[in-house]
Amino acid sequence: EPEVTQTPSHQVTQMGQEVILRCVPISNHLYFYWYRQILGQKVEFLVSFYNNEISEKSEIFDDQFSVERPDGSNFTLKIRSTKLEDSAMYFCASVRGTGALYGYTFGSGTRLTVV
Amino acid sequence: SQQGEEDPQALSIQEGENATMNCSYKTSINNLQWYRQNSGRGLVHLILIRSNEREKHSGRLRVTLDTSKKSSSLLITASRAADTASYFCATLTETLVFGKGTKLTVNP
Numbered sequence: 385e386p387e388v389t390q391t392p393s394h395q396v397t398q399m400g401q402e403v404i405l406r407c408v409p410i411s412n413h414l415y416f417y418w419y420r421q422i423l424g425q426k427v428e429f430l431v432s433f434y435n436n437e438i439s440e441k442s443e444i445f446d447d448q449f450s451v452e453r454p455d456g457s458n459f460t461l462k463i464r465s466t467k468l469e470d471s472a473m474y475f476c477a478s479v480r481g482t483g484a485l486y487g488y489t490f491g492s493g494t495r496l497t498v499v
Numbered sequence: 500s501q502q503g504e505e506d507p508q509a510l511s512i513q514e515g516e517n518a519t520m521n522c523s524y525k526t527s528i529n530n531l532q533w534y535r536q537n538s539g540r541g542l543v544h545l546i547l548i549r550s551n552e553r554e555k556h557s558g559r560l561r562v563t564l565d566t567s568k569k570s571s572s573l574l575i576t577a578s579r580a581a582d583t584a585s586y587f588c589a590t591l592t593e594t595l596v597f598g599k600g601t602k603l604t605v606n607p
Contacts (some may be wrong), residue, residue, distance in 0.1 A: 388541075417595075425501075426588065427597040429544065440594050458521050475541060484529050487544030495539075 390491035407476030415479040435447040503588040503598035520601040522588030
């Protein structure tokens with residue numbers, strides 16, 4: 385069964401450093417998403433991406449965050465200057481078509497620890 | 500907010516029993532989805548029910564949707580120890596928004 389692949393599985397970074405989280409969505413999927421889950425809390429929407437541009441973003445997704453699909457396969461989330469409160473699991477997801485018809489396929493996540 | 504809120508927050512049952520989890524939400528939705536998350540792992544899509552559907556089955560899973568009450572339920576029949584996980588409902592409007600989840604423990 386096709387999978388969404390995320391790397392690295394765990395990243396530790398110093399506060400103020402930039403991090404790039406990487407995702408390889410399923411190849412024929414068209415819609416891409418980033419979510420995060422702070423330990424013990426609910427899964428929160430960050431951003432959706434379709435046709436090489438952001439289609440929706442949440443209040444969490446401020447100027448410190450950016451997304452890219454640089455080469456038609458990878459989908460990256462960049463945090464420019466990490467804060468302690470950015471520590472969380474970050475999940476990438478993709479959907480074959482509109483989410484109205486299909487469930488999302490999530491990756492296994494990247495655990496980001498900011499120290 | 501249109502987020503779903505699951506009830507109960509935690510549920511502990513014996514293997515072979517049925518588990519029922521409920522979800523309530525606040526606004527009109529396109530569809531409602533249920534996901535499962537094993538501890539520290541990714542979310543796995545279980546089932547999607549559209550706003551014009553009332554009931555859906557998939558294996559041992561049964562989902563109902565009552566749009567007049569803005570609520571849904573997930574029933575897992577004949578539970579197994581391997582069903583131990585957190586279960587989330589998620590509602591779709593412009594974005595997919597998750598509830599806080601129900602932590603299900605199935606004791607062997």
